[in-house]
Amino acid sequence: MSAGVIRADRVTRRFGEFTAVDDVTMDVGAGEVVGLLGANGAGKTTLIRMLLGLLTPTKGAVTLFDGPPDRSRRARLGYVPQNLGLYRDLTVAENLGFTAGTYRVAAPNLPSDLMPQADTLVGELPLGAQRRVAFLAALCHSPAALVLDEPTSGVDALSRARLWDTIRGEADRGAGVLVTTHYMEEAQECDRLLLMAAGRLVGHGSESDIIGDTEAVAVHTDDWASAFAALNAAGVPVILSGRAIRVADTAPGKLERILAEAHIPATVTPVPATIEERMLVLAKQATGT
Structure with missing residues (x-):
């Protein structure tokens, strides 16, 4: 397993007097799934935005593929945000065609069970189907790393299991995956866990490592x-x-x-x-x- 697909070195992000992320060091290696856990307000999304190059750290440094998170390196990344990043007033096919076009690749084929929804507006789909479309869009260019912010939130257990099959398949292909989740049972799907609270990294390792002798x-x-x-x-x-x-x-x-x-x-x-x-x-x- 190679290290450093995604790295943060002592990053801090302040908004005025408020410190959202405080001196966090972490990394995601190729071929592993790293779970980022923490309550709302723990700093997870702010950390992700810095890793993506959408926010500049107040202190510290972020690297993607051993360099700054510039446009060329972000093009090697797949991202599913909490709001899915889809256009609700475009159809499934139009969303996938637009995303694929930005990466100059062919639009992905829809699974057979989604084919009947190809011309359906994304906003009219059930949330589970929307999340599957968001995954297809994020994976259309075979990214070397994935950042998934609450990718299974609000969907039923079967849909969550299918999405985790996709996540594990991408890691098996060699992609480094960083995923946030509120579902504690999903921690068992991850190779390593990072636990944030009050903007700080307060635990890391396997589930048993973090629980320790509590x-x-x-x-x-x-x-x-x-x-x-x-x-x-x-x-x-x-x-x-x-x-x-x-x-x-x-x-x-x-x-x-x-x-x-x-x-x-x-x-x-x-x-x-x-x-x-x-x-x-x-x-x-x-x-x-």
């Missing part, structure tokens, strides 16, 4: 709403999924005292931590909350 506790109670409110007010890193309550990096005894003082009957059970729980812990540490 432990979690499951809270069992019928009064889940009151339990969540009490734990949240106490400042512990609590997560509510449905009616299931979990707390990371906190001793069970402390949770029992908080709940007892709030007069909430509950039992607590140690459980393995998830990457989402580790992210919450690191985010609290980064923001000092």
Whole structure:
């Protein structure tokens, strides 16, 4: 695996007094999928815009293919932004023809199940189909690197799995892939993970590397709403999924005292931590909350 398809060396980006990205160093190598994780506002999109040459770093340096992200190097890149980068008032065929023309390549062939939509306006397609068209547009020139900003957001599980097949296929072909996602289960699809919080890189490596020795506790109670409110007010890193309550990096005894003082009957059970729980812990540490 070669390194340095996409690189950032101690990049910082400020907007006035606000620091959106703070001293981040990262890289994406050829043939690997690197996941960029973090909550909204963590700095992921600002970092991506610098990697693409759309924003100039306040400090530090960005390189694409061992050089500055100029027009010629960006031409070797495929990009799917959060808004997909498609023209909603053009048809599928017109979108693909326009994008292919900018790269001076032939328009890609549509998969058989999308052929009936060739003359449909993109804005009239379901979101899953729009995302597939955006992928076709981004891949039409066989890019050497891909940058994908929330590429599977808002689509069903089957469509997400198909898009990940495409992502993995591009990496197998040799492209370096940087992908952001809100779906923690998709972290397992990545070769490496980069975790951002408050503009800083707070974790990197495999999922197990990032979780490390973080432990979690499951809270069992019928009064889940009151339990969540009490734990949240106490400042512990609590997560509510449905009616299931979990707390990371906190001793069970402390949770029992908080709940007892709030007069909430509950039992607590140690459980393995998830990457989402580790992210919450690191985010609290980064923001000092």
